[in-house]
Every structure is written in C-alpha cells, then in structure tokens.
Amino acid sequence: MTPSVLSDAHAPHSPASTPPVPGIATIRATDPAIADLIVKEAQRQENTLELIASENHTSPAVMAAMGTCLTNKYAEGYPNARYYGGCEFHDQVETLAIERAKQMFGCKFANVQPHSGAQANAAAFMACMEPGSTFASLVLKDGGHLSHGMKINFSGRYYNPVHYPLHYDVSHKDFERIDYDAVEKVVLEHKPKMLLCGYSAYPRTIDFARFRAIADKVGALLMSDVAHIAGLIVGGAHPSPFPHSHIVTTTTHKTLRGPRGGLILTNDEELAKKIDKAVFPGMQGGPLMHVIAAKAIAFGECLRPEWKTYAAQVVRNAKALADALIKLNYRITTGGTDNHLMLVDLRKRSEALTGADASRWLERSGIISNMNGIPSDPRPPKVTSGIRLGTPAITTRGLREADMATVASFIDRALSAGLKGETEFTHASAEIRNDVRSLCQKFPLPH
Ligand code: DSN
Numbered sequence: 001m002t003p004s005v006l007s008d009a010h011a012p013h014s015p016a017s018t019p020p021v022p023g024i025a026t027i028r029a030t031d032p033a034i035a036d037l038i039v040k041e042a043q044r045q046e047n048t049l050e051l052i053a054s055e056n057h058t059s060p061a062v063m064a065a066m067g068t069c070l071t072n073k074y075a076e077g078y079p080n081a082r083y084y085g086g087c088e089f090h091d092q093v094e095t096l097a098i099e100r101a102k103q104m105f106g107c108k109f110a111n112v113q114p115h116s117g118a119q120a121n122a123a124a125f126m127a128c129m130e131p132g133s134t135f136a137s138l139v140l141k142d143g144g145h146l147s148h149g150m151k152i153n154f155s156g157r158y159y160n161p162v163h164y165p166l167h168y169d170v171s172h173k174d175f176e177r178i179d180y181d182a183v184e185k186v187v188l189e190h191k192p193k194m195l196l197c198g199y200s201a202y203p204r205t206i207d208f209a210r211f212r213a214i215a216d217k218v219g220a221l222l223m224s225d226v227a228h229i230a231g232l233i234v235g236g237a238h239p240s241p242f243p244h245s246h247i248v249t250t251t252t253h254k255t256l257r258g259p260r261g262g263l264i265l266t267n268d269e270e271l272a273k274k275i276d277k278a279v280f281p282g283m284q285g286g287p288l289m290h291v292i293a294a295k296a297i298a299f300g301e302c303l304r305p306e307w308k309t310y311a312a313q314v315v316r317n318a319k320a321l322a323d324a325l326i327k328l329n330y331r332i333t334t335g336g337t338d339n340h341l342m343l344v345d346l347r348k349r350s351e352a353l354t355g356a357d358a359s360r361w362l363e364r365s366g367i368i369s370n371m372n373g374i375p376s377d378p379r380p381p382k383v384t385s386g387i388r389l390g391t392p393a394i395t396t397r398g399l400r401e402a403d404m405a406t407v408a409s410f411i412d413r414a415l416s417a418g419l420k421g422e423t424e425f426t427h428a429s430a431e432i433r434n435d436v437r438s439l440c441q442k443f444p445l446p447h
Contacts, residue, residue, distance in 0.1 A: 016437065019046040020447050022060065023067055046445055047437050048366045049407060053341035053390025054200070054228065056257045057397060057445050059301060062294045066259055070290035076280060093293045100299035104234045107242050107265045109272035112295055113279050113287040114262030117227045117251035121147040122154055123283045124247050124264055127274035128221050129193045131158045136186055136220075137196035138178070139163040141373050141381070143343075145200045145225065162190045166375050176334045176375045177204050184214045191218045198225035198241070198249075201372055201388050203318075203337035205238060212244035221246040221271075229339055230263075231255025231392065234302045235311020238339060247271060255314065255340055255392050258298025259291045310395065314340045317391040320401040324408035333374050333386070341390040345374045350419055355384030361418035362387070365429045366436035367410060397443040410436055 021042045028035035045057065070093065076083045079091040079098070094112060101110035114120035129135065138144035142165070146153045149161025164183040167174045178197075187195055195215040197206055208224060215222040224241035230250040232238040241248045248265040252258035264275050280287070301307065315338070322332045322342045331348040346353040355371030362369050372388035379385050391399075394407070410432055417428030 016043050016047045017441055017444070018043055019445060022064060047440050048368055049410070049436055049440065050393035051362075051367060051369045051389045051391075051407075053388050053392070054251075054254045055390075056254060056392045058253070058257055058259065058294075058298065059446050062257075062259055062298050062301075065294040065297050066290050068290055068293065070293050071288075073289050074286045075289050076286050078276060078280070090289050093289060093296060094287070097292050097296035097299060100296055100303060101263055101265065104299055104302055105242060105248065105265050106240065107248070108267045109265065109269065109275075111264045111272075111275050111279050112261075112292050113284060114249075114264060115284060115288060115291075116260065117145075117225070117249065117262045118147040118153075119279075119283055120249040120251075120262030120264050121145075121225060123275060123278040124223055124249050125155065125159060125194070126278035126282050127271065128223070128247065129159060132160060133193040134160040134162060134190050135194040135196060135223075136162050136164055136183070136190060136192040138166075138199055138202070140200075141377065142166050142375050143199040143201040144196075145227075148196055148225070162186055162192060168376055178202075178206075180207065180210050180214070183211070184217070187214050187218055187220065192220050194223050195220045196223050196225060198223075198227065198229070200228060201341065201343055202228075203332075203334055203339060203342050205338045206241075208239060208241045208244040215246075223247045223249065225249045227251040228254055228341065231257060231302065231307075232311045232314065232339060235308045237308075237311035237315045242267065247275070252295050252298060255311070256298060256302060257392070257396060259294035261288070261291050261295055263295070313400065314391050314395045316401050317395050317399065317404055318342060320404035321389065321391060321408060324405045325411065328408055328412045330412075340392050341388060343372055343374050344387050344389060345385060346387065346415070347385050349415065353385075353415065353419065354379060355386050356382065357418060358387050358415055361414050361425060361429070362411065364425075365410065365414035365432040366440075367407075367414065367432075394443075397440075397445055399439075399443055403439070406439065410439075 019042050074084045075087045075090045079095045097112040098110045137148040140150050147155045149156045164186040165179050166176055167179045197211045212222050222245045224245040226241055227250045229238045233240050250263050252263055253260040266272050318337045318340050322336045331345040333343040359369050359371045369387045371384040372386045373384045374386040377385050413432050417425045
C-alpha cells in the first residue's frame with residue numbers, strides 16, 4: 001500500500017516515492033497507527049521540496065542514534081561527575097560530542113546538553129544576568145527570535161529587553177540591514193548587561209567584530225545566537241562569531257544538520273562554569289543522551305572536508321534562488337542574500353498576496369515554506385506580506401544552482417494560480433505537485 005502524501009483530492013499523475021523507514025516493522029508490530037503516520041511523514045518529506053530555512057534532513061546515522069538504548073539512561077551531571085551510576089559509556093559519548101563541538105567552532109568550552117536553542121538561550125541568560133537585567137537585541141518582527149525578548153517569552157517576562165533597529169529608510173544603501181550606528185546608540189543609552197546578535201530571518205552577513213566593539217563600550221557581554229548560520233560558519237561560508245563573542249548559542253538541527261537540540265560555546269573558563277550550572281541544575285534535569293550521541297555524529301559529519309562544499313553550495317543555491325525570484329518580479333528584502341535564506345516581499349508581485357495565502361498555496365503544490373513578516377510589515381504575524389525561504393534542506397538532497405530557476409518557476413506558478421482563484425489553482429497545483437515529485441525523485445533524501 002502506498003498512502004498518499006498530500007490530502008488534496010486531485011490525484012497526482014505520478015505516484016509518491018515510498019522511502020525506507022528503518023525500524024518501521026518493529027514500530028508497526030506494537031503500534032500500527034503511529035507506524036502509518038511515520039510512513040506518511042517519510043513520504044511527505046521525500047516527495048516535497050523543503051524550503052523552511054530552519055529545517056534540514058539529517059543523515060541516517062544521526063537518526064539511528066536517536067532510536068538507541070541511550071534513551072533509557074539518566075545521566076544528570078557532566079562527564080565523570082554524574083549523579084547516577086552506569087554512566088561509563090554516556091561519559092564517553094558526551095565527551096566526544098563536547099570535543100567535536102569545540103573543534104568545529106575553534107573554541108575552548110562547549111555544553112552539549114541544552115534540549116533546544118531556546119533553552120540554550122535561557123541558560124545563557126541565567127549564566128550572565130540576574131532577573132530584571134537589561135539586554136539589547138533585534139525584535140522578532142525584524143528578524144530576531146522569540147527568545148530574544150518577546151514579551152510573552154521568558155526572555156521578555158523575566159528580563160528587560162531593549163531593541164535596536166534596522167535601516168528602515170528605503171533610500172538608504174543599507175535598507176533593511178542592521179543599523180550599526182543605531183545599535184551603538186541603543187547600547188550607550190541603555191547600558192545593557194548583554195548585547196545579542198544572530199537572527200532567525202536576516203539574510204545578510206553579521207559583523208561580529210563591530211558588535212563586540214559596541215559591547216565593549218559599556219562592558220556588555222556579546223552573545224551570538226548563530227542557530228541559523230552555524231553550519232555555514234563551520235563550513236567557512238559565514239565569518240565566525242569567535243573570537244569576538246563571549247558566548248555563542250545555537251541549535252543543532254538547522255544548517256548543522258544534526259538532531260533537534262541546542263549547544264552553548266565560549267572561550268571564557270569562568271563563563272563556562274556558570275553556563276554548566278545554568279544548564280544543569282539551573283534549567284534542565286537529565287540530558288537526552290540519545291540526542292547527544294546524535295549530536296556527536298552530526299558534529300563528526302560537519303568536521304569532514306566535504307562539509308565546506310555543502311556550506312558553500314547552500315549559499316550559492318540561496319543566491320541563485322533569490323536571483324531567479326527577482327527575475328520573476330518578486331522583491332527580496334535587502335535585494336538578495338549572503339547566507340542560506342531570503343525573505344520574499346510578495347507585494348511587488350501582487351498587493352493582494354499575503355504570506356498566509358502564499359505558504360498555503362505552496363504547501364498544496366508540494367513546496368513547504370513559512371509565512372514571515374518583512375521589516376515594517378503592516379500586516380499581522382498570522383497574515384504577513386512575506387514568506388521566508390531557505391536552501392539547507394534542498395541542498396542536502398543534492399539540488400544545485402541550475403535547479404533553482406526550476407524551483408522558482410514552481411513557486412511562481414503556484415502563486416500565480418492561487419491569485420486566479422480556487423478553480424484555476426486546484427487544476428494548476430495538481431500539475432505543479434506532480435512536477436515537484438518528479439524533481440524530488442531525481443534527488444532522493446539521504447537513506
Ligand atoms: N523556529 C525557528 C525558525 O524557524 O527560525 C527558530 O527557532
């Protein structure tokens with residue numbers, strides 16, 4: 001049986017590929033309902049183009065490690081300093097992960113236990129600030145992250161965020177890029193304990209040295225949340241946050257292509273001790289040792305010479321996709337990209353086009369993205385005038401620059417059809433989905 005990948009009533013011309021799912025027979029024997037859903041999700045991933053900038057496809061080894069007996073163990077504490085017996089092999093796993101993390105970023109200390117990027121950030125805050133302390137960051141709607149001071153997040157409830165701006169003046173040469181002079185002004189005025197850089201929806205290179213120089217003017221700690229660009233940094237496709245940053249946080253599942261999780265790095269021994277205490281027992285209990293093993297495997301993959309090729313290709317693909325969309329009359333914020341992502345301002349294509357409609361129409365056409373506000377977006381976050389697109393996942397499956405014009409044409413066909421109304425769209429999206437599947441079949445996921 002081949003369950004359908006997408007629920008659209010209009011059947012595609014070509015059948016979905018059914019990828020192998022290791023361990024599925026074992027799961028099915030215990031729980032056929034969950035087994036069916038896992039197979040459907042495997043098919044969805046195999047037969048659609050993943051353009052969400054924060055997602056990727058891990059290697060089979062990374063995935064396999066998460067399904068091992070390491071999940072059975074409590075290992076509260078750190079290597080050779082645990083609160084539970086039986087941690088001999090867990091100590092070795094975590095030590096390997098730590099050593100590889102340090103090697104990847106060329107730094108002295110790493111904590112591999114955060115369960116997520118948001119928890120890594122929470123631990124970094126706990127290590128460096130008292131509740132109520134002021135920190136400076138970019139606001140979420142301009143490309144920041146919810147854990148960088150959103151009012152309903154811990155970071156905005158228990159600390160005092162002040163935000164620095166982008167250049168909002170369309171005539172400025174750095175329109176929609178960070179306004180470093182304004183960062184300095186905000187920092188001098190508010191004297192924050194920490195200055196944060198690193199973003200979720202910012203397509204340009206970050207000047208870490210400039211941020212550090214600004215932080216130093218008031219004795220602030222510079223924290224760089226490189227979750228989005230970590231894999232590019234490791235592959236030499238984006239400048240490193242070291243030696244400029246006091247503290248670096250990241251997720252491990254985006255451009256690093258590892259399991260879902262977080263990571264904290266520093267060169268400062270005193271800070272490293274505070275970070276360890278903040279992660280455990282400050283924020284978390286038992287580490288997810290099966291995930292830490294998967295992190296170690298992913299870090300090992302990032303340390304291979306071919307990682308540089310991957311990182312460079314992610315950026316080349318993003319530039320090619322942005323160029324192709326510009327040719328099709330879409331506006332890309334800042335005029336393009338230096339990294340793995342771009343923000344598409346849909347209003348140039350049609351004033352009526354919203355991010356919510358666009359991402360829905362794309363999904364029905366087999367292209368997965370997310371709606372995203374653009375700087376100064378007049379529309380609310382659940383509507384938006386933009387979509388965010390990224391190339392890490394499609395680069396993992398082997399697409400190259402020459403394929404980006406094809407991807408852009410799929411996007412344009414879907415959005416153009418959507419603007420014409422449901423009848424036209426239903427017909428067009430079935431054809432696009434079929435074309436997307438054919439492309440995906442040429443570039444199977446790593447199995
Ligand atoms: N949710 C992530 C993203 O999509 O960028 C950030 O944590």
